[in-house]
Amino acid sequence: MTEQTNALLHLIKAEPSLLPAAPDPCSAKQMDHRRIDEVHVCLGCGERAQCVYVASTDAGPRWLDLCRKCAAPLYDFT
Numbered sequence: 469m470t471e472q473t474n475a476l477l478h479l480i481k482a483e484p485s486l487l488p489a490a491p492d493p494c495s496a497k498q499m500d501h502r503r504i505d506e507v508h509v510c511l512g513c514g515e516r517a518q519c520v521y522v523a524s525t526d527a528g529p530r531w532l533d534l535c536r537k538c539a540a541p542l543y544d545f546t
């Protein structure tokens with residue numbers, strides 16, 4: 469896990485309200501729609517996001533938009 473990703477996860481945990489709320493429950497179709505049909509920037513570097521995750525936070529499920537590079541360390545993140 470990179471320092472940048474660690475900081476990102478720390479920030480999400482501390483301030484989940486900074487992220488857009490995700491549907492609950494979130495279907496694969498909704499995730500595909502966000503990833504393919506919508507344009508979002510990577511939370512880590514600002515490039516176009518190519519991956520989308522839903523993070524469970526104290527504030528409920530939140531979208532995590534990331535490019536492939538920034539998402540790589542998060543594959544084990546649930």
Ligand SMILES: [Zn+2]
Binds near residue numbers: 510535537539
């Ligand atoms: Zn990125």
